[in-house]
Structures are given as structure tokens and as C-alpha cells.
Amino acid sequence: MSFITGVGLTPYGKHEGSSSLDLMSKAAELAIADAGLKRSEVDGVLCGYSTVSPHIMLATVFAEHFGIQPSYAHAVQVGGATGLAMTMLAHHLVDAGVARHVLVVGGENRLTGQSRDASIQALAQVGHPDYEVSLGPTIPAYYGLVASRYMHEYGVTEEDLAEFAVLMRTHALTHPGAQFHDPITVADVMASRPVAMPLKLLDCCPVSDGGAAFVVSREPTRASRIRVRGCAQAHTHQHVTAAPALSELGAEIAIAKATAASGIAISDVRYAAVYDSFTITLAMLLEDLGLAGRGEAAARVRAGYFGRDGTVPLNTHGGLLSYGHCGVGGAMAHLVETHLQMTGRAGPRQVRDASVALLHGDGGVLSSHVSMFLERVR
């Protein structure tokens, strides 16, 4: 058994002059304080990676910088799924008695620490070095390919995809830490600059600075008990050229295994935190996870289903699309927001009932998936 006992999150956007270690430290400090722990009580550290400051041993670099000497520490790299993959590992580590309190931390000065071109270029390297990268693709192009096929097979339109950008922006308007606070409309998304068709600028998450952290513990440390009920992964490919058919992607495999592991059904889910690097990512994952029928997710957005007052509120902080994306920390903000919602601390964003939450992360080009159920225990 394991509990998420504390969470920490910086605002996303520009943190001029902050290093990746600074942002990780800031988030870690918040999470440890939130758990009611002292630094010295943290005996495990899992961290992600930084494209700005790559290092072969980032977890010990961080531990030394932060001033702790854990008995278990290493980095994890699963692209956008890293945050949830670390949470899954932390869950198993505390459950197995390897550590009592595992600090999971990610942070990067991705926006101010390097040029946007350098960022885009670094990320494009997830492509195959011989058979893909020399063709000049970008991450939006990899997802643009998937989008074109998904739209073709399921009749999804660019206007449908735009709904997800608008929803995430609407949610971000109520979070002071979000990178974007200007409201947008479907027409704004449609009129935004083409990036990699069918994806336009407002279909794409931004590049951000920021940090996020949480503590995963064997026992609750506070009155609010948020338990990891079950989780699972699936990895079907790395490169989009080698991806299976749309009906055989990893999200469906991971959610089926997580459902079996947890005994929780999709119909039990009261709050959802789903990876949204691009509007197409969110649309596909919602449908793969069973939170909407094939080709029907946009209609559910229009009907208010995923809004703050809807049946299954989704990414109420604004997601990667509008809260921001600082790399590993990006999707960790989804878990931080979920925890705030589950513990009734989301302030003006608070939803009615977040007693059971589904989280899903995606790394690569729908390559690596982690599904996780959290529940509030009385």
C-alpha cells in the first residue's frame, strides 16, 4: 500500500535565472513541507531528466544539491510518462519496504535555459536517428501524423480538436500559476499559425520553466489519505513509424491492466488527469481510456462533461496545453492538481467530488503509457 502524502508545484512559465536544480529544489521543498516531513525523513529519491542540463546521475546530483543522503536514488526516463512511471515505482518501493518516504521530483528551465529551436530540436531526437530524424520532423509533426490518421479513421475535425485547447485554457484562467491567462475560442485556435498540420500553434503545448514534486509514503502523514489504488504500464513501440494500428495503442492496454489491478471501473472515476501535449493527444487518450466513445470526446467537451462542474472534471489546472510543459515536471502538475482536488484544497477550482481519480501519462509518440487510479480513503 502507498499514499501520496505531499505535493509541490511552482508556477509554470518563465523563471529567469533559475536552473533545473533550483526548480526541482523549490518543488521538493514544497512537497516535503506539505507532507509534514523533515528533509532527513526522505529516504528515497526518484527524479526525471533535464534536456537543458543532461547528467548521467541526476538523482544524486539533486540529492547532494538539496542536502539529503537517501538510501535509494536514481533517475527515470520515459519521456512525458516519466512522472507517473516514477510514481508507480515509488508505490512499489514503499510497498516492498525498500523506502518509507520517496521524493518524486522533476523540474527544468526549458524555456529560459535554451532557445526554443534548441528545445524543439532536442525533443525531435526521440525519432529514429537513421530513418526519421534526417527527414526534419518535429514532435508536432510526429503527432500531426497520428492526428491525420485519427481524424481520417474516426471523423474527427480540426474544430473538434480546438475544443480541447479551449477547455484547457478555460481551466487555466482560474489557476494563478498557469502560463496562459488569456481566454481563447475555437476560432482563435483555428486561426493560429500552422505548426505541423493538422496541428496549429494553439493545438500545441508551450515550452515552460517549472518544477513539480510529490512524496509517496508507506503510511499517511496527514489526516487526508490519498492512496495509490492500482497502476500499470504498456510500451508498444518507440518510433511513430513502428507504431501499431490506432486500435492497438498502449493506452488501452495500460488502462485494462490498471482496471484489473485496482478493481476500479471507468464508471467509478470522478476526476481525470490525462496527458495533453497536443489536442490530438488528449482526444485520443480520453477515447482510448474509455472516458468517451470513439470520435466522441469533443462532443463531451462541448456538453461540459469534462468541465469543473461536469461529470468527470479534467485537468482543472489547465494541463500541459495551458498550465505549461517543463518536461518531466509538466505532467507531474496533473498529479499535484489531482491531489489538491482529492484533498479539497483546490480553492476556486474545487470540484464537487474527486474521491476516485484516473491519471494517465504518455511518453514518446504514444509509445509509453502509465495508467493510475488514486482514491481517497476515509
Next chain:
Amino acid sequence: MTERLADWTIGTEAIIYQSCRACGKVQYFRRAFCAACGAPDPVEQRASGAGTIYATSLVCRAATPETRAHVPYNIVLVDAAEGFRMMAHGDNDLTIGDVVTASYRSFAGRLVPYFAKTR
């Protein structure tokens, strides 16, 4: 290990794929074994260059000065007639399901496969 046939990735106008002697599966990314069954020494073969468009994305924002000179350029996934899928460039107006044939073009100082509708 059979001898490696030169292909576009090393500047030769050819698309090469491998097929397994044991299970018959074909693969595009070159390896010393079959990724489906693990059998060694898949046979290298030259593809016809015929295929069908599986997906497209017109890149309008590139990340390097060399590639920026080419925007917009169309990245396509092609299902080759021989049964493997590959990434390439193609005409900007290609749509999913188009029957296409490969040629070659220079892109950012490299040779790349380029597909256009079969006439």
C-alpha cells in the same frame, strides 16, 4: 550476416527492407535479426518504391536553419507494397489512401525519399 545493401540513409537512391528467413515477417529498421521471432540474418531486399499514404503532416515550423529553408514540407508515412511502413517526404497535397511512387530529393544536405501520386 548478409552484406548490407546501400540505401537512402547513406546517400544511395534506394529503399531497403529486410525479410525473415524463418517467419517471413518484413521489417524496415535494419537489424542483424528479425524483431518478430529473433531469427538471425534477415534477407535484405530493395523495395519497389510503390506504396499507399497512411498519414501526413505538413511541417510549417522547422527547428533548424537548414530545414527552415524547406518549409512547408510534407512528412508522410507510407505503407510500402512489400508490407512495411516508412517515413518519407511527399507532395504537399497528398492525402491518406493515395497510391504513390518513390523518387529522391535533396533535403537539408541529405538525400531523402520523396513520394508523389502514381501516374
